[in-house]
Amino acid sequence: MNPPAPSPLERAIVARQAYFEHGLKPDDLIDEAIFRSWTRCTAADRRERDPVEFEPVGRAMLRGLLERGQPLLQAAAGPLDKLARAVSGAGYAVLMTDGAGYALSVGGALNDRPHPMRLAFRQGVDLSEGAIGTSAMSCALSERRAIRVFGPEHFFSATRMFHCAAAPILAPDGSLAGVVDITRDSPRPDFGALALVSQCARAIERELFRARPAAHTLTLSWDDSRPEDAQDLLVALGADGEILGMNEQARRFLGERGEGGDHGRGAALHFGDLFEGRFQACMDALRQARGPVPLRLHSGLCLFASAGGPVQPALAAPPPARPPAAPPQTVLPEFGDAGIPRQLETALRALANHLPVLLLGETGSGKEVAADCLHRRSPRAAGPLVALNCAAIPETLIESELFGHVEGAYTGARRGGMPGKIELADGGSLFLDEIGDMPMALQARLLRVLETRELSRLGSTASRRVDFQLICATHRDLQQAMGEGRFRADLYYRIAGFTVTLPPLRERCGLAALMEALLAEVSAGHRSLAPAALARLLAHPWPGNARELRHALTYAHTVAEPGRPLQPDDFPALAPPQAAPAAASGLLATLEEEAIQRALKETSGKVAAAARLLGMSRATLYRRLRGRR
Numbered sequence: 001m002n003p004p005a006p007s008p009l010e011r012a013i014v015a016r017q018a019y020f021e022h023g024l025k026p027d028d029l030i031d032e033a034i035f036r037s038w039t040r041c042t043a044a045d046r047r048e049r050d051p052v053e054f055e056p057v058g059r060a061m062l063r064g065l066l067e068r069g070q071p072l073l074q075a076a077a078g079p080l081d082k083l084a085r086a087v088s089g090a091g092y093a094v095l096m097t098d099g100a101g102y103a104l105s106v107g108g109a110l111n112d113r114p115h116p117m118r119l120a121f122r123q124g125v126d127l128s129e130g131a132i133g134t135s136a137m138s139c140a141l142s143e144r145r146a147i148r149v150f151g152p153e154h155f156f157s158a159t160r161m162f163h164c165a166a167a168p169i170l171a172p173d174g175s176l177a178g179v180v181d182i183t184r185d186s187p188r189p190d191f192g193a194l195a196l197v198s199q200c201a202r203a204i205e206r207e208l209f210r211a212r213p214a215a216h217t218l219t220l221s222w223d224d225s226r227p228e229d230a231q232d233l234l235v236a237l238g239a240d241g242e243i244l245g246m247n248e249q250a251r252r253f254l255g256e257r258g259e260g261g262d263h264g265r266g267a268a269l270h271f272g273d274l275f276e277g278r279f280q281a282c283m284d285a286l287r288q289a290r291g292p293v294p295l296r297l298h299s300g301l302c303l304f305a306s307a308g309g310p311v312q313p314a315l316a317a318p319p320p321a322r323p324p325a326a327p328p329q330t331v332l333p334e335f336g337d338a339g340i341p342r343q344l345e346t347a348l349r350a351l352a353n354h355l356p357v358l359l360l361g362e363t364g365s366g367k368e369v370a371a372d373c374l375h376r377r378s379p380r381a382a383g384p385l386v387a388l389n390c391a392a393i394p395e396t397l398i399e400s401e402l403f404g405h406v407e408g409a410y411t412g413a414r415r416g417g418m419p420g421k422i423e424l425a426d427g428g429s430l431f432l433d434e435i436g437d438m439p440m441a442l443q444a445r446l447l448r449v450l451e452t453r454e455l456s457r458l459g460s461t462a463s464r465r466v467d468f469q470l471i472c473a474t475h476r477d478l479q480q481a482m483g484e485g486r487f488r489a490d491l492y493y494r495i496a497g498f499t500v501t502l503p504p505l506r507e508r509c510g511l512a513a514l515m516e517a518l519l520a521e522v523s524a525g526h527r528s529l530a531p532a533a534l535a536r537l538l539a540h541p542w543p544g545n546a547r548e549l550r551h552a553l554t555y556a557h558t559v560a561e562p563g564r565p566l567q568p569d570d571f572p573a574l575a576p577p578q579a580a581p582a583a584a585s586g587l588l589a590t591l592e593e594e595a596i597q598r599a600l601k602e603t604s605g606k607v608a609a610a611a612r613l614l615g616m617s618r619a620t621l622y623r624r625l626r627g628r629r
């Protein structure tokens, strides 16, 4: 008798041994997509034992992500709810990311899950391959198809407890809108998991399709008795028969002919380009008929069309959807220094006059908060705020993140290509945080975009116009960087139309007001500061600035008994002023440099592994290494 076939889990374990221990390609043992992802992770200098950080983006960026993701979140609400009900009993958590891999929505069986799952399943966590390595989410993003990834198939040991299935969600224009995923920590058989996430993704796509502006939506089927069949060929038409969009199934079914419409790949398609007969005659027939009406393609195939939405009497298509307006922000937050709001008001006038704004200030001084305020009060508030932290991603990835790429641009490029941050900021604001850490080669490319307002994705010569307002920030001394040849002077003048300097907390003259305002925020207005505690806080030098202050207040509010004013003892971490130097300097800097050298040597120059040894994040180590040049 033949031995029983190995389970997917057993195959994954053998595949992992073949690749990670012997460097072999594990043919037929795992999905090719997983192997491709492993290869990309290895090429990016990642190691299976590297730590994985499930860090959510900052509040300002999260707000931007949610605002931009609003149409997707609306379309997905119903289907995700149903999916959660179907899979929670089997221990699955449910997640939806946007097209870049940031978690937008989480649900399902989460409360009783172990710690790493609760950390990973939070809004704003970056779940792309660059952040967490191989996973069903990241493979669905890069391959644009549904996929399952079992524990040992994950690249990093730290994510091997996850067993997940994910499917891409495609927008009506064929672009990647997001990914829906279910994950659990039990390796039990997962029959049906892939089918369920795929069906949920299709349902979300249908909702997205319905929400898009169109005068008519046609559902096409080969079966006249079941027009709403699972095939789901959907075509959106304008009032005069112009084809405004198709879902992925229709695009595949209609082949090359379906590549047109609003995809910008050619002239707009018309009803008559695909179907025989007159458009108005078809609409009249649909209005009069009780059921589906036959529709013949030029290829001779006959399908049945029914109205996927109301067939309206020749309505003009509504104007294209704009991103939802960000809530207007009329009052600036408290900064603890009257000079800051004054500078921000002038910066707003600069932005309104198309001048870029540069925010300077130490780490944690509130540059991102200021960028968010500027965007939300600027004339571009209705557009997106797109942020890129130039210090937090490896040099090799910044170019693609910023400019985007087309399919096949490089090994590991995403199928279908990917828009860069500049393109995503079209109509809104681009926030380049830590611009002082941008590599020189990219500074030249960025300068060109700022001068021409045109950009081409990596691997493409086609250029497109982009229209955004620019806000940059850095904690570095750009004058010094220019003097040392690390920052281009011509770029500096392009980004510093108006400069806002956020003083460190120790130099702000209304610090008590900031402390009260922040405490009111973290405690939802339920706490006050005893005078002695305020005195203790005012005496502290706050080397970590507002970030440190927020942490201290949050900690104190959490540990103190509810209701009573906070006392000095509630702030045990506040060291006496002289014990907290503002930055590593002198002997400290030398010791740190030696530790970095040693860690890099021990790990043969592997930055991620060295960062782990040093107990700092990769972003911090990259920042330190760049700072040495």
Ligand SMILES: Nc1ncnc2c1ncn2[C@@H]1O[C@H](COP(=O)(O)OP(=O)(O)OP(=O)(O)O)[C@@H](O)[C@H]1O
Residues within 6 Å of the ligand: 058, 059, 333, 334, 335, 361, 362, 363, 364, 365, 366, 367, 368, 369, 370, 433, 475, 518, 546, 547, 548, 550
């Ligand atoms: N005026 C403020 N009101 C409320 N919170 C603030 C304020 N300024 C800063 N914070 C808080 O302090 C933290 C750090 O702020 P932010 O990220 O804007 O600083 P940053 O200067 O951009 O830091 P980095 O240089 O490290 O990126 C955040 O949690 C932010 O919410």
